[in-house]
Amino acid sequence: MNTATGFIKALQSGTKHIVMKRFTFRYPEEKLKFTGDGYQFDPKKGVGIAGTRGRHILFHDKCTGCQLCAIACEGIAEAITMVKVDEQWKQNKKSIMPQIDYGKCVFCGLCVDACPFYALYMTNDYELSAYTKTHLIYTPAQLAVKPKYDGDVEIKMG
Amino acid sequence: MSTLDDKINEINRLAIQITKDNDDDRLMNLSIGPQHPGSGHFRIVIKVDGDYIVYADPDIGYVHRGEEKMSETRNFIQNIPHLERPVIHDSTNIIYAYSLAIEELIGINPPRRGQFVRAIAAELDRIVYTTYWLAIYGIFLGHSTMFMWPTGDRELIIDLLERLTGHRVTHAFSVPGGVRNDIPYNFKEKCLTQINYFEKRLKEYEDIFYNNPLLRQRTEGVGIMSKEDAIKLGVTGSVLRASGVPYDIRKVEPYDVYDEIDFKVQYMKSCDTFARAYIPYLDMKESCHIIRQLLDKMPDEGSVREKIVGNVKAQPGETYRRVESGRGALGYYIISDGGTKPYRLKISTGSFRNILALPFLLVGSKLGDMPAIYWALNYWPIEADR
Amino acid sequence: MGSLTPDFRFGNFVGSIVWLVFVILALVTLLILPIIFFTLFYIPLPEVDGEVLTPYLFFSMMVDPSRTLPIVQFFVHTDLFRAAVFPGFGFAALIAAATIFVERKLLAKMQLRVGPLYAGKVEGIFQLLADGLKLLTKEIIVPSGADKPIFWLAPIMYVSTAAAVVALIPVASGWVVADVDVGLIAAFAILGFFPLIALLFSWASNSKFPFIGGLRALHQMIAFEIPFFLSALPVVIMSSSLNLSDIARSQNIFWNIFILPINAFVFFISSLAELERIPFDLPEAESEIVAGWLTETTGMMYGLIQLGSYLKLYALAGLFVVLFLGGWSGPQIFPPELIPGAHDSNFPLLQMLALDGLYNPVTVNGIFWFLIKIIVVILLMLIVRGINPRIRIDILLHTGWYKLIVLTFINLFVVLMLIYGGIIGPGGLISTR
Numbered sequence: 001m002n003t004a005t006g007f008i009k010a011l012q013s014g015t016k017h018i019v020m021k022r023f024t025f026r027y028p029e030e031k032l033k034f035t036g037d038g039y040q041f042d043p044k045k046g047v048g049i050a051g052t053r054g055r056h057i058l059f060h061d062k063c064t065g066c067q068l069c070a071i072a073c074e075g076i077a078e079a080i081t082m083v084k085v086d087e088q089w090k091q092n093k094k095s096i097m098p099q100i101d102y103g104k105c106v107f108c109g110l111c112v113d114a115c116p117f118y119a120l121y122m123t124n125d126y127e128l129s130a131y132t133k134t135h136l137i138y139t140p141a142q143l144a145v146k147p148k149y150d151g152d153v154e155i156k157m158g
Numbered sequence: 159m160s161t162l163d164d165k166i167n168e169i170n171r172l173a174i175q176i177t178k179d180n181d182d183d184r185l186m187n188l189s190i191g192p193q194h195p196g197s198g199h200f201r202i203v204i205k206v207d208g209d210y211i212v213y214a215d216p217d218i219g220y221v222h223r224g225e226e227k228m229s230e231t232r233n234f235i236q237n238i239p240h241l242e243r244p245v246i247h248d249s250t251n252i253i254y255a256y257s258l259a260i261e262e263l264i265g266i267n268p269p270r271r272g273q274f275v276r277a278i279a280a281e282l283d284r285i286v287y288t289t290y291w292l293a294i295y296g297i298f299l300g301h302s303t304m305f306m307w308p309t310g311d312r313e314l315i316i317d318l319l320e321r322l323t324g325h326r327v328t329h330a331f332s333v334p335g336g337v338r339n340d341i342p343y344n345f346k347e348k349c350l351t352q353i354n355y356f357e358k359r360l361k362e363y364e365d366i367f368y369n370n371p372l373l374r375q376r377t378e379g380v381g382i383m384s385k386e387d388a389i390k391l392g393v394t395g396s397v398l399r400a401s402g403v404p405y406d407i408r409k410v411e412p413y414d415v416y417d418e419i420d421f422k423v424q425y426m427k428s429c430d431t432f433a434r435a436y437i438p439y440l441d442m443k444e445s446c447h448i449i450r451q452l453l454d455k456m457p458d459e460g461s462v463r464e465k466i467v468g469n470v471k472a473q474p475g476e477t478y479r480r481v482e483s484g485r486g487a488l489g490y491y492i493i494s495d496g497g498t499k500p501y502r503l504k505i506s507t508g509s510f511r512n513i514l515a516l517p518f519l520l521v522g523s524k525l526g527d528m529p530a531i532y533w534a535l536n537y538w539p540i541e542a543d544r
Numbered sequence: 545m546g547s548l549t550p551d552f553r554f555g556n557f558v559g560s561i562v563w564l565v566f567v568i569l570a571l572v573t574l575l576i577l578p579i580i581f582f583t584l585f586y587i588p589l590p591e592v593d594g595e596v597l598t599p600y601l602f603f604s605m606m607v608d609p610s611r612t613l614p615i616v617q618f619f620v621h622t623d624l625f626r627a628a629v630f631p632g633f634g635f636a637a638l639i640a641a642a643t644i645f646v647e648r649k650l651l652a653k654m655q656l657r658v659g660p661l662y663a664g665k666v667e668g669i670f671q672l673l674a675d676g677l678k679l680l681t682k683e684i685i686v687p688s689g690a691d692k693p694i695f696w697l698a699p700i701m702y703v704s705t706a707a708a709v710v711a712l713i714p715v716a717s718g719w720v721v722a723d724v725d726v727g728l729i730a731a732f733a734i735l736g737f738f739p740l741i742a743l744l745f746s747w748a749s750n751s752k753f754p755f756i757g758g759l760r761a762l763h764q765m766i767a768f769e770i771p772f773f774l775s776a777l778p779v780v781i782m783s784s785s786l787n788l789s790d791i792a793r794s795q796n797i798f799w800n801i802f803i804l805p806i807n808a809f810v811f812f813i814s815s816l817a818e819l820e821r822i823p824f825d826l827p828e829a830e831s832e833i834v835a836g837w838l839t840e841t842t843g844m845m846y847g848l849i850q851l852g853s854y855l856k857l858y859a860l861a862g863l864f865v866v867l868f869l870g871g872w873s874g875p876q877i878f879p880p881e882l883i884p885g886a887h888d889s890n891f892p893l894l895q896m897l898a899l900d901g902l903y904n905p906v907t908v909n910g911i912f913w914f915l916i917k918i919i920v921v922i923l924l925m926l927i928v929r930g931i932n933p934r935i936r937i938d939i940l941l942h943t944g945w946y947k948l949i950v951l952t953f954i955n956l957f958v959v960l961m962l963i964y965g966g967i968i969g970p971g972g973l974i975s976t977r
Binding site: 006022106 | 231232233235236237238239240303310314317320321322323324325328330338339340341342343344345362365366369370371374461462463465
């Protein structure tokens with residue numbers, strides 16, 4: 001009788017799920033909501049602030065061109081190279097800023113940990129696909145744009 | 159073919175016979191190869207006589223990347239993203255042992271709150287890995303519902319880990335000195351809700367999978383590995399505990415805050431494939447209890463990371479620390495010569511030890527038992543190859 | 545951000561539409577018109593009601609309602625209609641297609657996901673069409689060293705054998721493609737042909753995994769044929785006829801499942817094994833032998849074999865309904881006339897709408913109840929798929945050769961005792977004759 005009760009319980013469990021509510025998202029129309037603004041790091045305390053690791057955002061008025069983010073990434077993915085920019089900032093004597101290649105970046109966030117000037121953070125934007133590889137290299141001007149992400153669906157469990 | 163020595167002799171005899179190329183006509187060579195829906199990144203060469211397997215030889219090395227060599231040219235923090243790639247789901251546990259070893263070499267101690275957060279992430283990662291393992295076990299046995307339910311429930315835990323660490327898998331969360339960021343503001347309530355929901359789902363798994371008479375018929379009494387054989391072969395983790403040895407590194411050599419947590423070591427005495435399939439499930443239930451206690455006991459204030467300079471130098475010496483991951487004992491043996499990069503880093507993984515038992519379990523069993531036995535050894539091919 | 549789309553030019557768009565129209569016109573002129581001319585020259589047209597049915601007459605009949613109905617009635621009673629459309633291939637293929645779609649959706653609901661969703665506006669209804677078109681465009685790869693004639697013929701043999709079983713199932717009283725006096729034995733004989741096709745195809749594939757799969761298919765189907773026959777034996781004893789329509793008619797007092805519950809259970813399990821469905825899908829075990837004897841099928845051959853599988857599903861479910869659930873019997877819920885008073889009215893349009901002369905309430909009622917029962921049986925077969933893992937070959941052979949045969953004999957002896965005790969059977973207390 002053990003086999004019979006085993007089968008009946010399995011049947012009950014299986015049919016119960018036909019009417020349970022499922023939490024599948026219809027992706028392009030419904031997007032997940034994130035709390036917070038993205039991963040940030042506080043160099044004074046030495047601890048980060050929790051957030052999603054998506055595309056980077058570079059604050060041009062704080063970056064001094066010290067290359068610490070490029071040095072941190074050299075052992076990991078070699079995705080950051082410093083390029084010369086046309087702008088003149090007071091704190092950036094050499095006028096160089098990082099350019100990030102998202103074809104190589106692994107989104108580990110150690111470059112954010114390395115920056116001592118509060119200039120490089122990460123944001124919630126993860127939809128970074130493009131049609132060619134050269135479009136994946138984001139110049140400092142592109143990195144300065146704040147992303148517009150409007151996901152607002154939360155997962156509801158049954 | 160009852161004792162281990164008999165089996166070793168038989169396998170050696172067949173290995174010599176095969177290299178001499180005078181095969182028996184009844185035997186058929188099968189290559190459950192890397193291009194197979196039932197094998198992973200891994201190949202097993204099998205000789206079958208009708209339906210019985212007479213010779214099995216695992217062929218590993220398809221995903222070897224040279225992790226240990228690569229780590230000699232990167233400093234301690236830069237090593238973390240590439241060292242966690244062998245097991246992308248369970249990444250906190252594989253970096254946990256590394257962090258403990260480097261902390262010993264550098265000579266720092268992570269703050270208490272950091273230790274608690276690290277342990278919470280490790281237990282959540284254990285649940286994530288074990289649900290994935292359970293899903294693949296279901297599909298190997300042909301049970302497609304058991305593939306979809308754990309994968310779906312795992313998504314909720316991964317969502318939780320994304321709030322905590324920023325990434326769904328490959329978190330790069332624990333570093334030497336603590337963890338990289340503090341918990342977000344409503345993490346405790348969300349974590350408790352998810353854990354409660356997950357425990358309710360675990361009951362459903364038991365109904366449809368573990369108490370299903372067809373599964374029991376397929377796995378009970380199959381692939382028996384006695385207690386002495388298990389200790390002699392050197393298996394670890396849930397495979398060892400399924401043969402009646404109550405050995406869990408979190409109890410034997412407690413690290414971080416595990417000596418303050420009250421949990422039981424789950425082991426079963428029946429030594430067969432069903433026990434090996436059931437123990438990870440019991441482990442998941444224990445992990446839920448552990449997470450609740452950790453959330454309770456966590457101190458409310460304090461830093462989570464001991465501040466170190468990026469290019470820190472370690473003291474010369476060697477150390478070996480190990481951790482109980484989802485697959486067994488995972489240890490790091492690091493030799494440092496006083497610089498900023500490790501001189502030699504060796505990873506000793508549970509999967510590599512467990513796969514040594516595969517030929518001895520497969521010889522003498524039927525071809526239909528091969529997926530059940532193989533995946534119950536808790537083998538993750540990428541971790542074994544590093 | 546950073547994506548590159550090609551520019552839209554209106555001139556190119558108009559040019560492509562003109563090119564499309566030109567290609568269609570060329571095709572019609574060069575191919576389709578000659579075909580029409582050849583058919584009109586060489587094929588003699590049939591006669592209806594004493595007039596030759598030319599295309600002009602056909603179109604005028606479509607427009608004039610008083611002459612449409614006799615045409616349709618004539619067509620409905622021909623053999624071609626029976627074999628190709630109604631209880632034959634077209635009907636079965638429609639049910640098979642609906643079964644595949646319902647199976648995917650039902651399994652998805654059970655597994656807490658959504659199933660096909662994007663093909664077609666309503667919850668993925670055109671998914672099957674999309675899959676069929678995809679399979680048509682794939683290349684058919686024949687492995688080197690394969691036995692080519694058998695390799696190409698096997699899927700066609702599979703579909704035709706499945707269609708042959710479908711031809712024996714009665715859907716309503718008098719609506720069966722082949723009304724054979726030994727219908728039940730003919731069905732079992734045709735079903736015995738399937739293991740041969742599986743073995744031949746797996747041997748012709750010249751590869752190891754199909755070979756193991758073919759042997760397993762052979763073992764499985766042969767092992768379960770015996771409980772299959774034995775569980776239908778008491779049905780024959782009670783209705784004293786082998787004709788499937790007579791068996792269905794003889795259950796008008798009570799359905800056979802109330803006397804033969806164990807046999808119905810054994811028949812159900814054996815039919816799951818004949819169909820190679822989970823939990824009995826060893827010949828196609830994915831994690832051990834890649835795809836079993838179907839490994840080397842690609843493209844439309846795979847599509848044909850799946851179609852054959854689901855036709856067989858409909859046929860075996862139909863056999864279950866006819867043998868144990870009373871065929872098409874059920875309370876009469878359709879009124880004698882669809883629109884009352886239409887037969888005597890003067891408006892030919894009303895006669896056409898009321899399907900006067902075509903609508904037979906008893907037949908439609910029979911079809912309706914048959915469909916309801918088939919749907920219940922098929923749903924049961926689908927749910928069993930969702931909750932079970934795959935079985936192993938030695939457990940399967942043990943079940944088929946020992947346990948199921950013993951169970952059928954138990955029920956056979958119970959039925960024989962009831963007949964000799966004079967309770968059922970001809971001249972008994974609850975007589976069916």
